[in-house]
Amino acid sequence: MTASSASTPPQDSTEPEGGVTDASDATVSDEPQSLSESDGGPPKIAQTRRATALIVVAVIAACVAVGALWNAQAGTFLLAGAAFLGAALRMTLPAGVAFSVRRRAVDVAIMLGFAATLAFLGLTTSLG
DSSP: OOHHHHHSOOOOSSSOGGGOOOGGGOOOOSSOOOOOGGGTSOOOHHHHHHHHHHHHHHHHHHHHHHHHHTOHHHHHHHHHHHHHHHHHHHHHSOTTTSOOSSOHHHHHHHHHHHHHHHHHHHHHSOOO
């Protein structure tokens, strides 16, 4: 046995020196692993949330436009109906499709309270 072989520990061929693997061997991707529509799976979550946000903004803008241009009471009732619809959708749809800011119960309670308040104000306030 020579001095150089005694000071160097034997290396295992399955584990690289120092326990570090080569970065080219790793299969890590910066993009989230989700199914696309071409794979037959659901659409990507980011695209669904973007579409949901655009729909919500369009509905609110339409309700405000009706209230400003035609009748404020009708706009208020439309906003109340949209809030009721949002609460119902948040209760029934999965988290990836509907907006999910907080827990489901909190979101539904806030939207139902908002809808009830708008409906009450629409009924009791003379908005002409």
